[in-house]
Amino acid sequence: MAQHFLLSAAARTLSLRSVYQGGEDKAYETFCRMRWAETEGKPICPRCGGVEAYAIKSRRKFECKACGHQFSVTSGTIFASRKMAFVDLLAAIVILANASKGVSMLQLSRDIDCQYKTAFVLAHKLREAIASEVKGETLSGTVEVDGAYFGGHVKPSNLKANRIDRRLAENQTGKRRVVVVARQRDGRTITTVTKSEADGVAFVETIVAPGSVLHADEAGHWNALHAKYKTFRINHQEAYSLNGACTNQAESFLARLRRMVMGQHHHVSGQYLHQFANEAAWKEDHRRLSNGEIATKKLALAMAHPVSREWKGYWQRAA
Template sequence: MAQHFLMSAAARTISLKAILRLSDADAWTMFRKLRWPETDGAPVCPHCQCPICYDVKRGATPRYRCKACRRDFSPTSGTLFAYHKLHIRDYMAAIVIFVNAVKGISALQLGRDLDVSYKAAFVLGHKLREAMATEMKGATVGGAGAVVEVDGCHVGGHVRPENRKEDRRDRRLAQNQTGKREVVVAIRERDGRTLTAVFKSEASSVAFIKARVEKGSTIHTDEGLGWEKLRAKFPVKVINHSLAYSTDEACTNQAESFFSRLRRAELGQHHHISGIYLGRYAGEMAWREDHRRKPNGTLFGLVAKRAGAMGQSVDFCGYWQRGGNVGKQKG
């Protein structure tokens, strides 16, 4: 029997052991090459993009001065790791740990591995999810002749049944629910990428689907009534799951495969996902599903390069001084 790719040596092209053995200088060299691949690690000013910069010796962290604008900067200036408190080697190790966890990793476990507080690990994990999400920002799927599967997965809003049978209520009825239940809608192209978003109902996602699926695509859905409005723009094929999971006419198994990964992350790793962060976790699982057959060294490079190129976090910059929910933090 043929060996699965993930069990082969080809899937292991980077290791946590190799990262932890790096000296500080080697770790900085690795990060510089990931941030500035066009110059093979030579610094480029993040303020004016001038490629001529000089070393400014100030402690263990490398610092440079731009010839053009005369401003000082470090390799992490203007990146996801700006104003960092940990050694750069620890951030490289965090990325390896993060991408190696095929169904996600909890903040508690990440904090224990890195010997940092739960809060620090929580913020770092969400920063890496933010870097993953930039890969599909504004992207569309499908096109002429393409098959796109659309489905929804209900998450959250669990209502614990009462102890005594006579006190229990029908949890299927709207009046007996918490109102916190949300739907993760997945748009997955066959042999392509996965897009996700969170809505209150499947019907609420129709505008999102129309905007992110290219004209000429054929959409496969289940028998949910919320998808009926898609017929105005796309040819739609429906699979009735009460009769079959897939037929020659229609199938949503690729979308269901993504939901399987999301469920395993929710139940096996995080145990509970707050509604305000649900979209971030869904995006992370979509990224993992799309890149599931790539070596871990490739995954490390993808995340590290985006962390170095995307700029400071929108929602988690100044997290320690925040005055409200995600999206309202002080910069």
């Protein structure tokens, strides 16, 4: 019997040990190569595009010979104004790449020895960066769509006489959200977060190209998709796959997302649920890559992403 790829040595091409053995200088060189790949790590001025710069080694900065602008390898990226050492940033990326179902911020803060707040913002910045990989993309061919509800749990009363029907709208918290997923077979996975699964119809029509074939369950709101797409429906009370209709890949993703939320994070605010869904989708799409390739992709996306308007100075605003 052939060994599964994820269990093989080929899936392990990067380790925390190698990151820390390389030290700060090697980690810094890695960031430079990711930022300025076209010049093999040589700095390019973000203001004028000049390729000649003086190195200010005492501060790991550069000064452009053409315009005099001073910049660093993280200037203008999602890591702008960072205070963490490059080796710790790289280690955090490796930890997040190795965690197949995510990692809690408490664990990450312990692993790289930083405050919980630092780990929280760092992880969300990386989630924002990797989500940019599918920005503007559309799905085509055969696409499976489905939705799953998260959060909004209503704790039952201790005494049976005081218990209410938690299924009724008037007895719910209003914090419940649904993750709607559209997953192209042999393609990408794109998600959104809405208040109800029915709101996902507009999302599907936006990101799935006309002429595609859709697979959905028997929920009534998906009936609207028949007007625009050839749509197969599956009744899960009868079967998981029948007459060519199947949403198993979409449901597989949602099951992994639920395990991520329940098993690692335990609680996810509806405000940030979309970022966790994006992270799970990205992991799902890259699950057959080695951990070294995954970490490299994450770092490259982060270095290509501009300063985050949502997470820059987050704790100063939220305090």
